[in-house]
Amino acid sequence: MTDRQQTRAPQAIRRVVIVGGGTAGWMTAAALSVVLEKERTTIELIESDAIGIVGVGEATIPAIHDFNRKVGLDEQAMMRATSATFKLGIEFVNWARPGDAYMHPFGHFGFDINGVAFHHYWLDQRQRGDRTALGDYSVPFVAGKDGRFRLPQSDPRSVLSTYSYAFHFDASLYAKYLREVTEQRGVVRTEGRIVDVSLRASDGFIEAVTLESGQRIEGDLFIDCSGFRALLIGDALGVEYESWKHWLPCDRAVAVPSRNPEVLEPYTRATAHSAGWQWRIPLQHRTGNGHVYCSDFISDDEAAAVALEHLEKEAIDEPRFLKFVAGKRQRMWDRNCVAIGLSGGFLEPLESTSIYLIQAAIMKLIERFPGQGFCANDIADFNTQIERHFCQIRDFIILHYHATERTDSDFWNYCRTMTIPDSLDYRMQVFRESGRVVFSKRELFKETSWIAVLLGQGVIPQQTDLRVSCTPPDKIAMQMRQMREVIRMAAASLPTHAETVARYCAAPQVEA
Amino acid sequence: MTGSDVARIVIVGDAPVGSMTAAALAVSLRGSNVAIALVCRPGTANGQGAFLCRGGDQSLHSLLGFNEDSLLADTGAGFSFGAAYRGFRQDAPDCLVPLGEHGTTLRLVDFHHYVAKLRSEGDTTPFNAYSHAAAAVAGGRFEPASERAKQIDEFDLVFDNTRYTRVMLEHARRLGVTTLEADVAAVASDADGYIDAIIIDSGDKIAGDFFIDCSVARSIRGAMGDADQVTDWAGCLPGSAISTRIIEGPQSPALCVDIEAQDSGWIQALALPDARIETFVCDDPPVTAADADFTRLESGTLALHWYRNCVAIGPAATVVPPLEVSPMHLAQDGLRQLLGLLPRKRASAALASEYNRIAGERARGVRDYLALRFALADRTSGPFWARAAALDMPETLRTRVDLFRCHGRFTTGDQECFSKSNWVSSFINFEAWPASYDPLADMIDEQRMRADLDRLRTLVRKTAAT
Numbered sequence: 001m002t003d004r005q006q007t008r009a010p011q012a013i014r015r016v017v018i019v020g021g022g023t024a025g026w027m028t029a030a031a032l033s034v035v036l037e038k039e040r041t042t043i044e045l046i047e048s049d050a051i052g053i054v055g056v057g058e059a060t061i062p063a064i065h066d067f068n069r070k071v072g073l074d075e076q077a078m079m080r081a082t083s084a085t086f087k088l089g090i091e092f093v094n095w096a097r098p099g100d101a102y103m104h105p106f107g108h109f110g111f112d113i114n115g116v117a118f119h120h121y122w123l124d125q126r127q128r129g130d131r132t133a134l135g136d137y138s139v140p141f142v143a144g145k146d147g148r149f150r151l152p153q154s155d156p157r158s159v160l161s162t163y164s165y166a167f168h169f170d171a172s173l174y175a176k177y178l179r180e181v182t183e184q185r186g187v188v189r190t191e192g193r194i195v196d197v198s199l200r201a202s203d204g205f206i207e208a209v210t211l212e213s214g215q216r217i218e219g220d221l222f223i224d225c226s227g228f229r230a231l232l233i234g235d236a237l238g239v240e241y242e243s244w245k246h247w248l249p250c251d252r253a254v255a256v257p258s259r260n261p262e263v264l265e266p267y268t269r270a271t272a273h274s275a276g277w278q279w280r281i282p283l284q285h286r287t288g289n290g291h292v293y294c295s296d297f298i299s300d301d302e303a304a305a306v307a308l309e310h311l312e313k314e315a316i317d318e319p320r321f322l323k324f325v326a327g328k329r330q331r332m333w334d335r336n337c338v339a340i341g342l343s344g345g346f347l348e349p350l351e352s353t354s355i356y357l358i359q360a361a362i363m364k365l366i367e368r369f370p371g372q373g374f375c376a377n378d379i380a381d382f383n384t385q386i387e388r389h390f391c392q393i394r395d396f397i398i399l400h401y402h403a404t405e406r407t408d409s410d411f412w413n414y415c416r417t418m419t420i421p422d423s424l425d426y427r428m429q430v431f432r433e434s435g436r437v438v439f440s441k442r443e444l445f446k447e448t449s450w451i452a453v454l455l456g457q458g459v460i461p462q463q464t465d466l467r468v469s470c471t472p473p474d475k476i477a478m479q480m481r482q483m484r485e486v487i488r489m490a491a492a493s494l495p496t497h498a499e500t501v502a503r504y505c506a507a508p509q510v511e512a
Numbered sequence: 513m514t515g516s517d518v519a520r521i522v523i524v525g526d527a528p529v530g531s532m533t534a535a536a537l538a539v540s541l542r543g544s545n546v547a548i549a550l551v552c553r554p555g556t557a558n559g560q561g562a563f564l565c566r567g568g569d570q571s572l573h574s575l576l577g578f579n580e581d582s583l584l585a586d587t588g589a590g591f592s593f594g595a596a597y598r599g600f601r602q603d604a605p606d607c608l609v610p611l612g613e614h615g616t617t618l619r620l621v622d623f624h625h626y627v628a629k630l631r632s633e634g635d636t637t638p639f640n641a642y643s644h645a646a647a648a649v650a651g652g653r654f655e656p657a658s659e660r661a662k663q664i665d666e667f668d669l670v671f672d673n674t675r676y677t678r679v680m681l682e683h684a685r686r687l688g689v690t691t692l693e694a695d696v697a698a699v700a701s702d703a704d705g706y707i708d709a710i711i712i713d714s715g716d717k718i719a720g721d722f723f724i725d726c727s728v729a730r731s732i733r734g735a736m737g738d739a740d741q742v743t744d745w746a747g748c749l750p751g752s753a754i755s756t757r758i759i760e761g762p763q764s765p766a767l768c769v770d771i772e773a774q775d776s777g778w779i780q781a782l783a784l785p786d787a788r789i790e791t792f793v794c795d796d797p798p799v800t801a802a803d804a805d806f807t808r809l810e811s812g813t814l815a816l817h818w819y820r821n822c823v824a825i826g827p828a829a830t831v832v833p834p835l836e837v838s839p840m841h842l843a844q845d846g847l848r849q850l851l852g853l854l855p856r857k858r859a860s861a862a863l864a865s866e867y868n869r870i871a872g873e874r875a876r877g878v879r880d881y882l883a884l885r886f887a888l889a890d891r892t893s894g895p896f897w898a899r900a901a902a903l904d905m906p907e908t909l910r911t912r913v914d915l916f917r918c919h920g921r922f923t924t925g926d927q928e929c930f931s932k933s934n935w936v937s938s939f940i941n942f943e944a945w946p947a948s949y950d951p952l953a954d955m956i957d958e959q960r961m962r963a964d965l966d967r968l969r970t971l972v973r974k975t976a977a978t
Contacts, residue, residue, distance in 0.1 A: 005947060007629075007631050007945045007946060007949060008632055009633075009948065009949075009954065010919065010948040010950075010951040010954070036955055037956075040955060070620065115540075367620075367921070368919075375918040377911075377918045378915070381915055426865075430865065432862075433861065434853075434862045434863050436863065438866060463855075463857065466518065466854040467851075469544040470540075470541060
């Protein structure tokens with residue numbers, strides 16, 4: 001490699017065709033409309049009103065702020081348009097054992113002491129008989145459980161700066177809102193159902209799609225947002241789907257909305273049942289519920305009955321069933337087609353990662369955006385990075401199922417005793433032996449998230465950081481008492497979640 | 513025994529790295545009941561020489577609470593903002609690879625893509641016109657309290673061995689570290705192969721529960737028998753012999769490392785206020801026992817940095833040609849990882865695995881960063897360079913080079929000593945321009961983009977003048 005080569009201008013992609021609306025399609029269109037100059041590159045989105053959308057994920061994680069900011073969305077307008085509420089974390093009920101509950105909050109536990117992560121001190125005090133809950137050291141946990149919320153403060157000295165937040169929203173309304181914003185930016189929406197995909201004879205690249213009307217739409221880059229159907233990446237290009245059902249056996253969900261309870265809680269709840277779990281997502285105008293289950297262990301009717309039985313308020317619509325298989329495409333980017341959303345892979349919404357996975361794929365596509373040449377190295381790099389994301393999140397979700405003491409059903413016996421990926425096994429082993437969290441700086445779930453779920457699921461370390469012994473235990477106990485008190489008072493000073501929603505982002509009256 | 517607590521840590525090393533390690537451990541474990549002993553190889557506390565290590569807010573010194581300004585004042589250390597390469601490329605001008613960022617990301621596109629775009633249109637503005645660090649080197653002066661200093665996010669420090677050692681030893685002793693000078697003759701181990709004590713040349717035993725080997729000679733690991741398995745990097749990093757020369761006399765501050773290729777190898781020079789330290793790396797003449805000036809340079813890394821109850825860091829763990837990096841760099845990087853993974857028990861398999869995973873990946877990143885320089889060097893004059901040109905590129909580096917050469921893209925790994933800006937700066941300053949640039953760089957209004965770049969260049973120039 002001794003040549004000092006000339007750099008040449010890339011030949012621009014002229015036409016991007018997004019196949020499928022829904023959350024993935026409109027998020028992609030919105031993001032690309034920010035970075036592509038419409039005189040150079042047109043964006044066309046094809047969707048059919050006749051095909052329903054899954055509307056993945058009604059709950060999000062704080063990473064969505066990054067997306068909304070890059071796309072230039074106004075938070076209040078978006079929240080009003082999507083009937084959104086705030087989210088401070090996810091409460092897991094009955095996961096480690098029946099009757100147990102813990103939260104994965106969006107914020108730190110306590111404060112580091114002498115550069116050592118707080119949970120080491122908490123564990124050390126616990127060995128000495130302290131019985132305070134880890135959640136007592138978390139603002140989002142304490143405030144969330146009390147139904148309180150206010151936007152975090154920016155002053156890092158304030159304890160009210162130690163948390164982040166995400167949204168619960170109606171995903172169909174989010175897609176609709178993105179569509180409005182995006183169409184204003186010149187993205188063309190074409191109504192129609194795709195009946196044919198033609199490939200170029202020379203290299204198998206997608207040349208065009210043909211609609212039922214006979215209209216042929218050509219493109220240079222195709223984004224497959226067609227959901228589970230995977231019209232392009234699967235049907236046309238034949239990229240195989242890799243199933244992870246052996247690790248994530250749930251393959252169905254039954255969703256049913258209900259009326260809101262009296263208190264608007266600023267967190268998602270995931271309650272484990274005998275063959276799956278049930279989400280509860282409070283929106284402004286209704287509460288989203290859904291029972292995710294494994295059809296090997298429970299019938300659809302039984303699953304629906306379990307879902308209805310666990311509603312806090314009466315159902316306001318009929319139960320709706322969904323089928324899926326956890327897994328991912330072997331390649332999310334193949335030739336001139338990038339699969340974004342469910343066409344690329346699916347992980348159950350236990351940690352509200354569906355929208356994040358869409359966002360991650362979009363951002364990586366922007367980082368590796370192709371020219372007409374479609375550089376194989378860029379594509380390989382994209383696939384490697386996205387696969388890594390999927391695997392890391394997969395491991396995090398498996399952890400919830402596997403690290404359990406539950407022995408009350410065949411489903412839990414399977415999950416508890418199944419062979420898990422080596423990567424997760426290693427993380428659990430290192431944490432169990434040393435209290436250290438193995439995580440990569442670039443992965444979605446950082447140290448605090450792993451600590452919340454590992455400890456929450458009952459993976460208790462045998463050792464703590466040696467440096468814990470540098471400070472006398474009674475001094476630590478005192479500092480921890482102060483932390484609890486500061487957090488309790490700070491949380492109590494916040495307005496209720498309902499008050500904040502009403503003031504900040506009240507949606508126009510929507511029919512429930 | 514393997515389940516017993518760590519109450520005594522024994523460090524063995526040459527004085528500069530050993531004393532720094534002891535001081536770092538003592539600061540980290542202040543208040544605990546852990547006793548720390550340092551065994552330095554005789555003569556190394558007063559050994560002449562200099563080394564580079566990372567400075568600034570994110571440096572190990574800062575993290576441990578050392579006041580870097582006082583450390584600089586006490587040791588007379590200098591600054592380095594990059595490396596000037598001379599003669600590495602055939603028929604091409606010398607180049608400076610500055611540390612830190614060039615420009616700033618515009619509209620989600622990394623800065624260098626815009627420079628590549630302008631270049632494709634005939635613009636000849638050097639990449640370094642957008643680097644504050646390069647401006648500091650070109651200006652030939654640097655004031656730590658200046659406006660320019662605030663703009664520079666990354667720099668190295670050049671320390672004198674003896675003065676640095678003295679400060680670190682004093683600090684370690686003040687915090688209760690016991691120190692002595694001795695060579696390690698053997699280790700005494702228990703039935704499981706865990707070390708109980710090191711035996712020094714006087715025959716005395718120094719007992720410990722956890723051992724840190726940061727010696728050039730791998731004194732402990734060598735004595736552990738099967739613990740010094742090395743992954744050999746001679747196939748991708750040229751140079752098998754090394755010698756150091758000290759030229760006494762006042763020096764003007766260089767503000768960068770000077771690296772000059774010669775037919776038989778290369779010389780790296782570091783400037784101290786009162787001496788110039790030259791390190792010469794070559795393959796020829798073959799090193800013989802009779803040639804006292806040269807020592808063998810065996811590039812490679814231990815297969816397991818942490819083995820049983822002994823962890824090797826710095827020069828004991830990884831040997832590379834000291835091109836822009838020093839054993840101190842590597843030791844400080846290792847320590848940063850180790851301080852978060854210090855064991856409570858003699859046997860801590862999980863911590864050892866985790867440390868080895870991290871340290872192994874970081875070491876391979878350093879290897880690749882250095883190998884890149886030889887891959888990009890196209891000097892044809894001299895046998896050293898003919899051999900360097902024939903070396904294999906590690907697969908991990910090959911992937912990175914291929915990715916960059918296509919559209920100027922770079923993916924940072926999980927564990928890296930060198931940042932994306934360091935890598936991009938290396939590629940571009942060695943004139944390994946990508947075939948094309950990010951197509952999104954064409955999506956921004958050209959006039960606006962040119963104005964942004966003008967503004968950034970002016971900022972660098974104006975700051976340099978302050």
